[in-house]
Amino acid sequence: MSLTFQLDGEDIAFTPGQSIMQAARAAGVYIPHLCWHPDFPAHGSCKLCTVKVNGRFGSSCTMEAQAGMNVENRTAELDDKRRTMLQMFFVEGNHFCPSCEKSGNCALQATAYELKMMSPHFDMFYPDRPVDASHPDVLLDFNRCIMCSLCVTASREVDGKNVFAMGGRGILGRRIHINSESGRLADTDFALTDRAASICPVGVILPKRRGFDVPIGKRTYDKSPISEQVKEKAP
Amino acid sequence: MSVELETAISPEKLRRVAIDPVSRVEGHGKVTILLDDDNKVHQVRLHIVEFRGFEKFIQGRPYWEVPVMVQRLCGICPVSHHLAASKALDMMLGVKQLTPTAEKIRRLMHAGQILQSHALHFFHLASPDLLFGFGSDMAQRNIVGVVAAHPEPAKKGVLLRKYGQEVIRMTAGKRVHGTGAIPGGVNKSLAPEERAELLKEIYQIVAWSRDAVGMIRQLFEQNLPEYNAFGRFRSAGMCLVAADGAMDLYHGGLRARDADGKDLFDHFNYGRYWEVIAEEVKPWSYMKFPFFKSLGAEDGSYRVGPLTRVTQCDSIPTPLADREREEFIAFDGGSVTGATLGYHWARMIEMLHAAETIKDLLHDDDIIGHDLMATGQRQERGVGVIEAPRGTLIHHYRVDENDLVIRANLIVSTTHNNQAMNTAVREVAKQYLDGVAITEGLLNHIEIAIRAFDPCLSCATHALGQMPLEVAIVGADGTVLDAATRDQRGLIRDFS
Numbered sequence: 149m150s151l152t153f154q155l156d157g158e159d160i161a162f163t164p165g166q167s168i169m170q171a172a173r174a175a176g177v178y179i180p181h182l183c184w185h186p187d188f189p190a191h192g193s194c195k196l197c198t199v200k201v202n203g204r205f206g207s208s209c210t211m212e213a214q215a216g217m218n219v220e221n222r223t224a225e226l227d228d229k230r231r232t233m234l235q236m237f238f239v240e241g242n243h244f245c246p247s248c249e250k251s252g253n254c255a256l257q258a259t260a261y262e263l264k265m266m267s268p269h270f271d272m273f274y275p276d277r278p279v280d281a282s283h284p285d286v287l288l289d290f291n292r293c294i295m296c297s298l299c300v301t302a303s304r305e306v307d308g309k310n311v312f313a314m315g316g317r318g319i320l321g322r323r324i325h326i327n328s329e330s331g332r333l334a335d336t337d338f339a340l341t342d343r344a345a346s347i348c349p350v351g352v353i354l355p356k357r358r359g360f361d362v363p364i365g366k367r368t369y370d371k372s373p374i375s376e377q378v379k380e381k382a383p
Numbered sequence: 384m385s386v387e388l389e390t391a392i393s394p395e396k397l398r399r400v401a402i403d404p405v406s407r408v409e410g411h412g413k414v415t416i417l418l419d420d421d422n423k424v425h426q427v428r429l430h431i432v433e434f435r436g437f438e439k440f441i442q443g444r445p446y447w448e449v450p451v452m453v454q455r456l457c458g459i460c461p462v463s464h465h466l467a468a469s470k471a472l473d474m475m476l477g478v479k480q481l482t483p484t485a486e487k488i489r490r491l492m493h494a495g496q497i498l499q500s501h502a503l504h505f506f507h508l509a510s511p512d513l514l515f516g517f518g519s520d521m522a523q524r525n526i527v528g529v530v531a532a533h534p535e536p537a538k539k540g541v542l543l544r545k546y547g548q549e550v551i552r553m554t555a556g557k558r559v560h561g562t563g564a565i566p567g568g569v570n571k572s573l574a575p576e577e578r579a580e581l582l583k584e585i586y587q588i589v590a591w592s593r594d595a596v597g598m599i600r601q602l603f604e605q606n607l608p609e610y611n612a613f614g615r616f617r618s619a620g621m622c623l624v625a626a627d628g629a630m631d632l633y634h635g636g637l638r639a640r641d642a643d644g645k646d647l648f649d650h651f652n653y654g655r656y657w658e659v660i661a662e663e664v665k666p667w668s669y670m671k672f673p674f675f676k677s678l679g680a681e682d683g684s685y686r687v688g689p690l691t692r693v694t695q696c697d698s699i700p701t702p703l704a705d706r707e708r709e710e711f712i713a714f715d716g717g718s719v720t721g722a723t724l725g726y727h728w729a730r731m732i733e734m735l736h737a738a739e740t741i742k743d744l745l746h747d748d749d750i751i752g753h754d755l756m757a758t759g760q761r762q763e764r765g766v767g768v769i770e771a772p773r774g775t776l777i778h779h780y781r782v783d784e785n786d787l788v789i790r791a792n793l794i795v796s797t798t799h800n801n802q803a804m805n806t807a808v809r810e811v812a813k814q815y816l817d818g819v820a821i822t823e824g825l826l827n828h829i830e831i832a833i834r835a836f837d838p839c840l841s842c843a844t845h846a847l848g849q850m851p852l853e854v855a856i857v858g859a860d861g862t863v864l865d866a867a868t869r870d871q872r873g874l875i876r877d878f879s
Binding site: 246247248249278279281282287289354356357358359360361362363364365366 | 443444445447448450451452455555556557560561562563565570571785786787
């Protein structure tokens with residue numbers, strides 16, 4: 149007999165050791181998230197995947213599924229809190245979707261549409277984050293970084309290069325650093341073929357000279373909302 | 384064009400009337416008129432009161448982002464900025480010839496833009512003045528009034544614009560602020576079903592565009608003396624023309640003629656536009672004043688846009704529009720070619736040309752091709768020029784070795800017309816306002832002169848850090864306690 153827990157009233161099957169997020173995704177159920185990626189260990193930092201387990205808040209990406217759990221996910225209360233978190237993500241960086249080449253392919257934007265975020269609500273921080281265009285093939289636009297750390301993990305765990313690191317303190321001080329003497333990407337062995345080059349869920353790590361080459365209507369999230377895509381990709 | 388009525392000798396003694404904002408134009412501007420006790424006009428200025436700054440904040444951004452970002456200058460003619468920027472960056476990439484599919488898709492997008500923008504201007508913004516009369520009841524003189532009194536042309540205007548927007552959507556991905564053109568080509572061609580969809584209505588669109596030309600011609604026939612004299616002035620002009628001298632709104636060389644119709648330059652390579660054009664800054668407007676270098680700042684102003692294009696080209700390469708061009712030029716011995724309101728007639732001829740161009744391109748199989756991008760030898764800079772609905776649009780970028788923009792300069796259609804619009808409103812002020820009691824209807828005459836140029840004031844405000852300023856601290860008794868000025872080069876002089 150398979151193990152199950154309840155997610156918004158539906159039975160979700162899981163195998164021991166699976167997180168709530170992994171089990172939900174395998175069942176085609178979308179739990180909003182930004183820093184979690186199916187190929188990497190959970191990080192638990194963005195808090196967007198927070199659910200209520202038996203009435204208490206918890207990160208679905210780090211919490212193991214247990215038989216008989218009662219998990220609330222897409223409730224008005226949780227989506228409202230997620231929307232507020234998203235608004236904070238938007239105001240902490242410089243996210244100008246109208247001229248961003250990641251528009252239509254951006255997880256932050258798609259999640260904001262999913263959660264019906266209509267405005268940033270809070271005052272913009274307008275942090276000063278210069279771009280790093282030194283690398284011949286890759287542009288780093290830190291204005292859009294949401295500190296998910298996926299590039300740090302991918303470079304270290306998959307590419308074995310350790311190109312990126314998180315550093316600094318505070319909302320405006322904390323940022324991605326480049327592990328080179330000069331602090332420039334050009335002075336690392338980073339390559340366009342690295343796993344870290346294609347892991348960014350937003351528009352920070354970008355292949356140069358290709359922006360806007362996919363027409364509107366053919367981009368990832370033009371086809372269907374992010375929640376539908378989880379359903380479509382379920383085994 | 385003269386600078387008469389630009390600056391009054393003793394403005395402090397004069398009464399000030401302001402039209403703020405100017406209505407039924409894109410963007411925000413105001414007109415100030417200074418009058419003496421006998422209502423005699425001493426000063427008239429069209430001020431552009433917005434500030435933009437795109438040239439500054441595009442610096443440090445990757446070049447491929449530019450065509451998408453700069454089009455946000457405007458919601459009416461974003462395609463023009465999108466294409467001018469793309470053309471500039473084609474040149475920067477060393478692409479001398481686009482693929483046939485890319486060039487024709489861009490031309491199709493541009494024709495859609497011309498069609499929708501000209502329809503919007505004529506039917507929504509200008510027709511209330513023309514159909515109801517310049518000084519008619521303000522409550523009726525608007526698009527709602529046109530819909531009520533003249534439902535057929537109003538409906539055609541709305542549907543013409545809608546069709547142009549559909550052409551843009553299918554070539555750029557969105558009706559407003561799409562992404563179709565990218566440096567070196569386009570990111571999509573037309574799908575066969577999109578082509579079939581557009582073909583269904585294009586013959587109706589051509590027919591309605593012909594009707595629109597007939598409508599403005601009829602208005603001229605009914606009001607010829609007033610229309611011909613309204614805000615009339617002599618002016619030089621500039622536009623792009625094809626290698627054979629024909630009208631080409633997408634690409635060509637620069638042709639400029641003085642007020643007598645004599646060539647100042649012809650088929651000039653726009654990649655060196657700064658050799659023939661310079662810009663002057665005045666302290667009372669955010670909009671610069673371009674002029675032909677060969678004539679100097681005082682006498683070198685010129686006008687651009689439909690009137691210049693239709694009168695300066697040797698022909699129009701679509702038959703119906705070319706026939707209308709010939710009739711326009713021959714009408715009343717050629718008198719309308721110098722009339723400020725002649726802009727409306729010329730604009731409708733261009734709208735017909737755009738509709739015919741769309742029809743021709745829809746029958747060309749290249750628009751459903753798949754060869755979208757071309758490559759070349761990278762350059763440091765690029766200049767792109769296009770004939771936007773309102774006139775010649777110049778984009779100029781320098782890009783560094785890391786692909787970031789380090790300098791940008793935009794000379795926008797309405798900017799070229801700055802002096803011309805100021806001259807037109809001064810002429811109208813002299814004709815209608817001098818020595819009479821001012822009414823709303825009379826002030827609308829000033830706005831009609833501005834509207835003839837279909838200005839996009841939000842696009843055109845580009846002075847940045849060069850505005851000459853004068854600051855004075857004046858004591859309670861009127862004595863100047865301290866004063867400083869900043870000249871056009873940014874140098875500050877303190878007179879204390």
